[in-house]
Amino acid sequence: MKPQVYRSKLAWIFGWAWLVFAAWNTWDLIAHGRMPSALIAGAVLGVITALVFVMALRPAILAEEGGVRVRNVLRNAYIPWNAVDDLSVTSAIVIESGGTAVRCWTPQATARERARAAGQAVKAASSKDRVERATAAVGGRTHADWVAQQLEEMSRSRRQTSTGEARVTWSPSALAVLAAALALVVAAVVLS
Incomplete structure (x- = not known):
């Protein structure tokens, strides 16, 4: 059975709109950007995109057959119905x-x-x-x-x-996205 998903529809729409905007700007930076300003702009774009992912696209409540799964910004929780x-x-x-x-x-x-x-x-x-x-x-x-x-x-x-x-754990996907954004910032600082 597919879980029932509850989330903020406005945040979800904003998140996907931002991803389209970020993809377009990434293409533009690759095609027309000049170093080091393109690298710095890419790092800023990457950090904002990571924040939009963890704060707008990721959070949800999933009502499953066996329990409720909560995806917060950096943590996941699973609580069985009983x-x-x-x-x-x-x-x-x-x-x-x-x-x-x-x-x-x-x-x-x-x-x-x-x-x-x-x-x-x-x-x-x-x-x-x-x-x-x-x-x-x-x-x-x-x-x-x-x-x-x-x-x-x-x-x-x-x-x-x-x-x-019942268990509460760190979210590997959220931590990986934030680590990638941090790596972009470090690369921009070192290479510029």
Whole structure:
């Protein structure tokens, strides 16, 4: 079964747009650039691209059959459904398991988004229209609240099929991308 992926759609679109921009500029630097300025511009482009990858494209919550996998900026966490003790939403979704609390990088609820959702809920609840009153329960939630509710329902329904144990590890892909960006900066400093 394919995992269900929750992430910031805006960050994901921005990340891919940046990658297209970076690829175009890399081609331009290779085709038309002159040393050492092309090397310095390439290093800056590489550092920004690495940051966009780890902060916009990589973070996600993957709801799998056996548990929930959280990809944050530099760390990965896996929590089987039967080990999920509590799910809460402040500005971010927090999944608690035993003594471990995993704070999810995405999706997050801003104070403005919370205030707008609360205002919509109050307006819908005080309305005389049945359709608006029916949407009052949905109107008071942010995207992060909705994702947390989905995860909580999955945790309850999939407890019997969960596998593995809770673990938090460093992300090899994120560390490799940051190391490559650092290598570009060192090469630009040494060769220019």
